[in-house]
Amino acid sequence: MKIALIGYGKMGKAIEEIAVSKGHEIVLKIDVQNSHELTKENIQKADVAIEFTGPHSAFENVKKCIELGIPVVSGSTGWLEKWNEIAAACKANNGCIVYSSNYSIGVNLFFEVNKQLAKLMEPYNDYDVSMTEIHHTEKKDAPSGTAISLAEQILSNIGRKKQWVNEASLTPSDLVITSERIDPAPGTHTVKYSSPIDTIEITHTAHTRKGFASGAVLAAEFANGKIGIFTMKEVLGL
Ligand SMILES: NC(=O)c1ccc[n+]([C@@H]2O[C@H](COP(=O)([O-])OP(=O)(O)OC[C@H]3O[C@@H](n4cnc5c(N)ncnc54)[C@H](O)[C@@H]3O)[C@@H](O)[C@H]2O)c1
Known part of the structure; x- marks a missing residue:
């Protein structure tokens, strides 16, 4: 699976390590310095985007992924007052989002x-x-x-x-x-x-960040090719 990482901080790096160890390929890494590279042309190289940036940037990033037609797994916290807007955008665009406040x-x-x-x-x-x-x-x-x-x-x-x-x-x-x-x-x-x-x-x-990262990769594998709004409950079949 080809993955775009949006946010290359502590979580982005932990996710990269797990994804690569499972045979996935990181085809795009977006952070603050190159956020202008989050374009339709670049994101189309990926099957799924994984977004871990933070409370102030998550909404814009997630909305953009949905509008650009790529399934997105978001782990950023502190932005859910705008969740209804994202859910509506996801439905309107036949998009796919997985959200969990905790992927472990x-x-x-x-x-x-x-x-x-x-x-x-x-x-x-x-x-x-x-x-x-x-x-x-x-x-x-x-x-x-x-x-x-x-x-x-x-x-x-x-x-x-x-x-x-x-x-x-x-x-x-x-x-x-x-x-x-x-x-x-x-x-x-x-x-x-x-x-x-x-x-x-x-x-x-939690003893390490690895639990969040491996859950996020599992969610990305689940989201690949799907349409809809999901949580870890569906990903794990709980
Ligand atoms: N859901 C979960 O399981 C889970 C687990 C751990 C952390 N988190 C959350 O994930 C988020 C990130 O956590 P972290 O520990 O990796 O933080 P971090 O600060 O180490 O990394 C965030 C990265 O995002 C980048 N960034 C900021 N604004 C951006 C933008 N507009 N576009 C692209 N990149 C941007 C920053 O430069 C930084 O490199 C936080 O909201 C945190 O609470 C969620």
């Missing part, structure tokens, strides 16, 4: 455990639920996209929580997400249910 297989299994635990905890009002996420200091957005996904899964299942907040709060209906920035943490997420009697905690800790 372990985290996607963790998402399913989180949903299941929330369903079990729903009737037990004595338990308050809160979350912590820890990332490296270069991370530009807080809370992490993964923490937001976990929070939305909890809000859909725990009726006593109405919204997530990224600050201390004593309002019982707030789901508090605490963000910590510590190097070199690639990503730790904890969901904690605490009552006066006991505590139940589930934690996912």
